[in-house]
Amino acid sequence: MKPLLIMTVLLASTVSAWAQTKSTADGIAEYRKMLEDGNPADLFEAKGEELWKKKRGPKNASLEQCDLGMGPGKVKGAFVQLPRYFADTNRVQDLESRLLTCMETLQGLDAAAIAKTPFGRGEQANMESFVAYVSASSRGMKISLPQVHAQEKTMYEVGKRAFFYRAGPYDFSCASCHGEDGKRIRMQDLPDLTKNPGDGVGFAAWPAYRVGNGELWGMQRRLNDCFRQQRFPFPGYASDVTIALGVYMGVNAKGAESIAPAIKR
Amino acid sequence: MTKNRINTIFALGLLTGLAGCTAPGPSVDYDAKLAAMLQSSFRDQGIAKLDRLKQDTSNAECSKAEGKDLPDALGKVVEAANLKTVKMPSDGKFLGDWKAGERLAQNGRGMTWSDNSVATSANGGNCYNCHQIDKAEISYGTIGPSLYNYGKIRGVTDPSSAAAKPIVDYTWGKLYNAKAYNACSTMPRFGHAGMLDETQLRHLMALLLDPKSPVNQ
Numbered sequence: 001m002k003p004l005l006i007m008t009v010l011l012a013s014t015v016s017a018w019a020q021t022k023s024t025a026d027g028i029a030e031y032r033k034m035l036e037d038g039n040p041a042d043l044f045e046a047k048g049e050e051l052w053k054k055k056r057g058p059k060n061a062s063l064e065q066c067d068l069g070m071g072p073g074k075v076k077g078a079f080v081q082l083p084r085y086f087a088d089t090n091r092v093q094d095l096e097s098r099l100l101t102c103m104e105t106l107q108g109l110d111a112a113a114i115a116k117t118p119f120g121r122g123e124q125a126n127m128e129s130f131v132a133y134v135s136a137s138s139r140g141m142k143i144s145l146p147q148v149h150a151q152e153k154t155m156y157e158v159g160k161r162a163f164f165y166r167a168g169p170y171d172f173s174c175a176s177c178h179g180e181d182g183k184r185i186r187m188q189d190l191p192d193l194t195k196n197p198g199d200g201v202g203f204a205a206w207p208a209y210r211v212g213n214g215e216l217w218g219m220q221r222r223l224n225d226c227f228r229q230q231r232f233p234f235p236g237y238a239s240d241v242t243i244a245l246g247v248y249m250g251v252n253a254k255g256a257e258s259i260a261p262a263i264k265r
Numbered sequence: 266m267t268k269n270r271i272n273t274i275f276a277l278g279l280l281t282g283l284a285g286c287t288a289p290g291p292s293v294d295y296d297a298k299l300a301a302m303l304q305s306s307f308r309d310q311g312i313a314k315l316d317r318l319k320q321d322t323s324n325a326e327c328s329k330a331e332g333k334d335l336p337d338a339l340g341k342v343v344e345a346a347n348l349k350t351v352k353m354p355s356d357g358k359f360l361g362d363w364k365a366g367e368r369l370a371q372n373g374r375g376m377t378w379s380d381n382s383v384a385t386s387a388n389g390g391n392c393y394n395c396h397q398i399d400k401a402e403i404s405y406g407t408i409g410p411s412l413y414n415y416g417k418i419r420g421v422t423d424p425s426s427a428a429a430k431p432i433v434d435y436t437w438g439k440l441y442n443a444k445a446y447n448a449c450s451t452m453p454r455f456g457h458a459g460m461l462d463e464t465q466l467r468h469l470m471a472l473l474l475d476p477k478s479p480v481n482q
Contacts, residue, residue: 154293154295154298157293157295158295158298158299158302160331161295161296161299161328162299162302162303164328164329164331164332165299165303165320165328166320166324166327166328167317167318167319167320167324168313168317168318168376169317169376169453169458169459169460170376170453170458170460171323171324171327171444171453171454171458172453173328175331175332176408176451177408179332180332182407183406183407183408184405184406184407184408185394185395185406185408186393186394186404186405186406187404188406190408194332228313228377228378228379229377231313231317231376231377232307232313232317232318233307233308233309233310233313233314233315233317233318233378234307234308234309234310234313234378235306235307236306236307236308239305239306239307240302240305240306241302241303241306241307242306244302
């Protein structure tokens, strides 16, 4: 693999040249193809797998026995069914909130403290690697969230209402940008998240490596920046509203092929 | 068949339907759950405080409509209430400098938790995020309609003329409070919400309506 920095610079310049004539989606599709053997997300994925198996925390345990919904130790296929209901915590959890549970119960780490840590620092930096590893283990599989437990159905209904909830100085809701097909902000194409926007688009494209800043963003961070631009107050990491939105988007995206961890501008 | 008989048949059908379901249980108040969830999920950060989650009637009704238009009567009530908030320019002057307007239209900053101030001077108009305006700018959004040739298409040759007055008033009102003309418009209410002051609104007016503006070439 080429050095990451060179690749990032190359990508950034190529993308800006393309922006003159092509939509972002065309550009991304093209450079995604170019990078089939070298998506920098691979580095996060590899680090995630290594950390997953490493004994850490006060209990000096690995995350290998973490139950992501398919039983302890089963990682493959788990991601495309999240968020879902977990009996042991009696709540619906997305990937990040479930990882917090495992880090606390198996390793003895402080989940609340990790949730409060700024993105990209301390255990939050490790979180980027974990979400890359877990999502990559379901790459190519179809999104299929269970809607069986009453709490899963409730989270869908509440998530839908959260999606259309207009407020703040700009009167924006998620639907202001993601409620219709074929819209853009500047050159950025916006997926319609009220339905299945297609394979590897929207919900099925996160977590993703962001070329612009060299970071790996999970859905939690993606939603956090959406709310920032929506001019809303700050959503807590793994808070219920973010999980409800995950359920709404994920159920709508049923059948879409997950390409996570994807690569983004 | 009498109306009563139809009702009876409906009622029977409903009962049969219910009996066929697995225990329907008490209905869940999703709106109440959302309200509680918003309060527990968000926190203040910088200038973005929790009070931003409060909705006025316009936002509450348009949220409930989930992207659809409001019923006509309700839409008219919401629009009338918003129209009442529109303040025309204090000195009767509607147009400023289109060059300053272009800079504001390009500027997408303001009101996020990573911005430092809620002062109007800290805010851009965010216009190109959603609209085509000057044709020279190819990086524009499509959430709103194209505003290229905005004044020209509407026949504005002299913005201070009596003939142009209705368009000038409407455009000011639209920038000030977009919900006055379309109850669930996606566009922010720049004047009403205190994001842009009169001087800034005048500059945007000039960008759209000044015959010398590149928009109208």
